[in-house]
Amino acid sequence: MMGLAAIAELFAGPGARDYLGEPVTIGIHMRQAGALAAAAGAGRPLVAAALLHDIGHLRRETDSRHGDAGAQWLSQWFGAEVTEPVRLHVAAKRYLCATEPGYLEQLSAESVRTLALQGGPMTAEQAAGFEALPFAADAVAVRRWDDEAKDPEVTPPDFAHFEALLKTLMRS
């Protein structure tokens, strides 16, 4: 199956209708994140990363693996500017918990619960290592949209709205 069709199928499939402990479905959550990135004026790769950051969940990967597994699957078609923020968005949560006062306190209850499964807040040494990674800042940006994209009052654009943008970034 072509990449775009495979991704569209996941957004239309049963995995996208899971709630995973949040007030919106995972599909709505991901489309809200993509829309927030676009509204913030992010570049196309970062909008794509925000939209696709939980693709591992759509493929029913576990909490601790969904970033890595999602990035690995996306690397069939996308470059590092898309896949690295996806891969690192879980690490970015652990990083922000360690370095930003008040960050942990404003996370959703579910996000705090999964933090433990994901390794807890980074140590100072881990945080320094994270900051040195090429896409660390992009991963942190995705993480902030991720945290914000849980609003049951917001109806995000359909997946189709993002298809043209994704096409420009995909290797055929």
Ligand code: FE
């Ligand atoms: Fe998310």
